[in-house]
Amino acid sequence: MPTLFRSFLHDRILHLLLIIGAILLFLANFRWSDLPGAVDWHTIITLTGLLILTKGLEVSGYFDVLGERLISRFKHERALALFMVLAAALLSTFLTNDVALFILVPLTLTLRKFSRLPLSRLIIFEALAVNAGSLLTPVGNPQNILLWSHGSLSVAGFIGQMFPLAAWLLLSLVALTWWSFSTREIQKHQNNETHQWRKPLFAVSVLLYVLFIAALEWHLTGWALLLIVLCFLIMARPVLLNIDWSLLAVFIAMFVDVYLLTRLPVLQAHFDAITHLGDGALYLLAIALSQVISNVPATILLLQKVPSSEVLAWAVNIGGFGLLPGSLANLIALRMAKDRRVWWRFHLFSLPLLAWAMLSGWLLLRLIS
Template identity: 55%
Template sequence: MFKTVMGTLLKPFLRDRFLHLLVLLGIVLTCFQPAKIVQFPQFVDWDTIVTLLGLLMLTKGVEVSGYFDFVGRKMINAIDNERWLALFLVMAAAVLSTFMTNDVALFIVIPLTITLKKLTSLPVTRLIIFEALAVNAGSLLTPIGNPQNILLWNKSGLSFLQFIAQMAPLAIITLAALLLVTWFCFPSHSLKKLESNEGYPFQKRLLFSSVLLYVAFIACVDLGLAIYGLLAVILCFIWLARQVLLRIDWPLILVFIVMFIDVRLIVGLDILQPAFAHIAGLPDYGHYLLSIGLSQVISNVPATILMINYLPSGALLAYAVNAGGFGLAIGSLANLIALRMANDKKIWLKFHAYSFPFLLFSGLAGWFLLPLVVK
């Protein structure tokens, strides 16, 4: 039993190449600044880690209950048109990502999409690309939709609803554009229906418990009591469903811890100090373009961790790093997750054909919308 549990926990860490690269980078950077090892715990924003861990546990509880899989298949059975099915799945990905982290939304929607390969002539590869774009568009709306928003929310001092009000203009216009493009990219053809849902029951007790805990945890985070909310979530899952705790994406938590440390070590390099010293003095458009550009090079979460050392955690930075999730696949970890799950080598080139126009569109839209939300 013990060996099985340890194997379940350790395998994801051994297979996570992105985590390995971050650790290797941290080791190299530490060689130049060995005295900072004792400061590593101070480099990590633990409020963000606690919030992210709680959300991962709760969304995994909903996933393990089987409810989304059940509902998704039932909805697919009711839709026999390619265009409307594509619109439904894109919208579902966007909506799920608003109250789950964007990668968790993908873990729910993409497996459903892949099953369609055996059942319909739907262009699954193209649909997965649109779902990846959808979770980037949807997740930017709420403070819990993606990791960079969790960090910005914790630093901003805004309430849950105030953060949503700040992000709503960009989220609405980006999602509207995506749905419009989806309409034209998927023709109105008839599709086969799934035959039955009988093989996909869901656990009502686990579902309802996860939903109630979700509301309570968000309230705790809003009140600055996230650690107590997390302890309550852990205790409840130990009692209700221990398998949920075993199936959490634990390497993802370590990825963000190492990211915090790596970014602080990069910022601390003497050779880069002259360049970093100029960041605060840049004009607003310089901050905006730099934040988008860094997102394209190092992904938007590390870019947020770096830029928040020099800029306020307000709308400008939030719009820039969320727009930066489009463009190159590395712009958002959700992109990498979606493309890897597709298991299609050709998808990488096709993804960028759609993603770069959305980077340009969301970047420009965000800049012109900023005056509406910045007072």
């Protein structure tokens, strides 16, 4: 049980969010009965299921086997980095950005057992890649789901709207990856250990993973999570004790803080002015809001005042780059990296990429409109 609560005691991000929330409670106009509704419980349920299933795959030992095979296929760091970045972008287009990270980041972390690699930098680029790849489709990330559901475009129409930005940002990210990783040969560890994996646990985890993804489409996520918890209680209880439960508390606190922030009297007076903004002002506002409150809450807020549009869709997805709160995927990836230095290193790549995406995205938007 101490292991279960240790992450809560040492989670500085959670502590900061709780302090901010306590201050906002005294400043915002709200009703206590509204606070539970401020949390996107579907997102929390989805993250809980993914955390459990990913930990199940990790405990099964299959990531060790897959990581060993992956290292044996690549000789140079740059080639491996390009493969992982492209895999992250591809998976995020149809599995969503958080699912792609829950698959690739644990796999990336196992590579340290077989070689010396800049793993933190690789995870940073995987986070950037899912932000770039997921913006292509209406199901790639939560903000696109919202934008698509509020608009009138077909799936093909939405993809056509987002394709120029997705292609350009992915090309830019590939170029940045090429520049950021060297061509030196991967230094592999001399390891004669044969990695065994628990096939029953792996098979159950994969089966539940498929069922959980299907349940997301069928809007049966809660029942699917209950099934997952029951299965692991029966066959692998340590899995439930060792997942990062404080990450869920971070997301809950973030949703509540964002809600309280929008209820500040000093801000509410300016919300109505959003309906009169031009394309350029809306573009900058959506990106700026994403940097502060994350692009999903920013999308929810802006859709209350303006219709779904190409400018809004491009802006909130570009807003996923830059500062850590820009996208929830950033937080997920860096938390899983378990490296304190990765938090500031992330911004060495994400902030220049945000500036590049803002400028080139706006020029591209004007060019095609």
